[in-house]
Amino acid sequence: MNPWIFFPLVAGGSLLLTGVLRRYAASSNLFDVPNSRSSHTIPTPRAGGLAIVFTFLPGLFCLWLTGFLPTHALVALAGAGGLVAGVGFLDDRRHIAARWRLSAHFLGAAWGLFWLGTLPPLPVFGHLVYLGWVGYLLAALYLVWLLNLYNFMDGIDGIAGIEAITVCLGGGVASVLSSPDGQNWLAPVLLLSAVAGFLYWNFPKAKIFMGDAGSGFLGLILGLLSIQAGQSEPELFWCWLILLGVFIVDATTTLVRRAIRREPVYEAHRSHAYQYAARRFSAHRHVSIAVGLINLLWLLPLALLVAKGALPGLAGLLIAYAPLLWCAFMFKAGAKEQQEV
Numbered sequence: 556m557n558p559w560i561f562f563p564l565v566a567g568g569s570l571l572l573t574g575v576l577r578r579y580a581a582s583s584n585l586f587d588v589p590n591s592r593s594s595h596t597i598p599t600p601r602a603g604g605l606a607i608v609f610t611f612l613p614g615l616f617c618l619w620l621t622g623f624l625p626t627h628a629l630v631a632l633a634g635a636g637g638l639v640a641g642v643g644f645l646d647d648r649r650h651i652a653a654r655w656r657l658s659a660h661f662l663g664a665a666w667g668l669f670w671l672g673t674l675p676p677l678p679v680f681g682h683l684v685y686l687g688w689v690g691y692l693l694a695a696l697y698l699v700w701l702l703n704l705y706n707f708m709d710g711i712d713g714i715a716g717i718e719a720i721t722v723c724l725g726g727g728v729a730s731v732l733s734s735p736d737g738q739n740w741l742a743p744v745l746l747l748s749a750v751a752g753f754l755y756w757n758f759p760k761a762k763i764f765m766g767d768a769g770s771g772f773l774g775l776i777l778g779l780l781s782i783q784a785g786q787s788e789p790e791l792f793w794c795w796l797i798l799l800g801v802f803i804v805d806a807t808t809t810l811v812r813r814a815i816r817r818e819p820v821y822e823a824h825r826s827h828a829y830q831y832a833a834r835r836f837s838a839h840r841h842v843s844i845a846v847g848l849i850n851l852l853w854l855l856p857l858a859l860l861v862a863k864g865a866l867p868g869l870a871g872l873l874i875a876y877a878p879l880l881w882c883a884f885m886f887k888a889g890a891k892e893q894q895e896v
Contacts, residue, residue, distance in 0.1 A: 556621045558741055562748040565614040569752025572606040577756065577763040585647065587764050594711050594830055594839070599761055602647045603753055604769010608640045611749040611776075615742065623741050627670050632742070632779055635667035639702060639775050643767035653821050657699070660771070664698035667779045675785035675792060680867050683789065698778040701799070704806035705774025709765055710830055711839040713758030714846055716750050716765070719773050721850035722798045723747035723780075728855070729794040729862035730784055739784050739791075746776060759840045793868025794858040797875045801846050801854070804879040805829055805888055812889025828888035835886070853878070
């Protein structure tokens with residue numbers, strides 16, 4: 556069976572299911588109510604990200620049934636993603652203490668890493684670095700941070716969806732360039748399809764929000780896909796890190812600056828660079844589109860150079876992140892909100 560048939564089916568299913576979830580959220584009083592920390596102004600239904608979960612996971616199962624996805628990858632992605640999405644939905648419905656959410660996040664990361672198997676070596680300027688058991692600890696921290704930063708960065712219309720679509724597109728293309736006969740591009744394109752159906756409802760004016768169920772799921776799945784890509788070609792892991800640069804740099808810069816001031820890192824706030832930018836330009840649309848363009852026009856070419864072996868992975872990462880870090884400080888990532896003018 557041609558795997559291309561799954562992509563429009565998943566996109567269409569996500570599109571229809573998001574509409575159903577919007578009605579469900581409205582009837583269940585499942586709204587994101589604006590407050591002083593919000594970037595929106597009217598109550599908006601949430602938990603629409605479940606449409607991504609409920610279409611991507613069956614799509615993975617279909618890829619497995621038709622021989623395009625190995626069993627260990629299916630179990631890793633579906634088990635870890637399902638757990639995190641379930642906890643996120645419960646948190647959308649009723650607040651769950653941070654310690655229990657974080658425990659579930661580490662459990663999901665551990666599940667995914669266990670089933671993916673041996674971690675790939677890390678290429679550093681022509682040398683392969685094998686991290687051993689320390690690598691698993693670092694990988695778990697990486698996955699949990701990516702999961703949570705995706706939640707932090709999902710604060711304006713369309714930004715999380717556009718990030719996922721462009722990153723998955725880049726990851727898929729990099730996989731094809733690196734391994735033309737491989738199949739690692741299928742899962743990223745499947746995820747791209749699921750997010751595209753949701754994005755119709757979330758951009759340019761959000762009619763429903765992704766919610767913790769969707770944002771946490773996306774962050775963890777993108778992280779697992781990056782590790783899976785590195786298993787086939789170690790340089791591909793650097794490609795994914797480059798493609799995720801906008802979210803990683805903004806969220807990490809913001810976290811570090813807030814931590815230095817000893818502010819609660821889990822407290823809701825509006826001090827990410829993208830949030831300052833959205834207020835400066837009085838529009839979510841411009842900022843979300845800018846993120847997509849940065850990914851496609853700056854980060855993707857660098858990632859493809861790394862995938863083709865024309866640029867060392869770490870060098871590509873440093874080149875990619877340098878202007879992103881400058882932009883983060885230009886747009887006051889992590890600055891006290893009262894400093895805004």
